[in-house]
Amino acid sequence: MKLSLKGLFAALLFSVGIGVASSGLAQDIAPINVNSADPELLDELPGIGPSRAAAIIEEREANGDFENIDDLTRVSGIGPATVDRIRDQVAVED
Incomplete structure (x- = not known):
């Protein structure tokens, strides 16, 4: 399986985006x-x-x-x- 640099970069950005989005949600929920x-x-x-x-x-x-x-x-x-x-x-x- 050959990963292109562009594909690897896109996957990294997606992962970071998911992490940022989920951490933002956790902070907005009231106890x-x-x-x-x-x-x-x-x-x-x-x-x-x-x-x-x-x-x-x-x-x-x-x-x-x-x-x-x-x-x-x-x-x-x-x-x-x-x-x-x-x-x-x-x-x-x-």
Whole structure:
């Protein structure tokens, strides 16, 4: 397979463009408020599937709102590593 310099350059520009576009999107999305989000919204967080989303809501309803992001470890199946992974994507507001 022979790659031309022009083709290689086009592929590089495409890759850079995709990276810039996706990083811009990530910055424009507002954090998800774990004290008011519905299960579908919580399910969008990395490492949080439908069952953990439901568990977040159950914990919130049973024991009150989360006061800080680290309180998410009150939820069974959510540990410090998961909290660190989603820290920039969630908020805790009343």
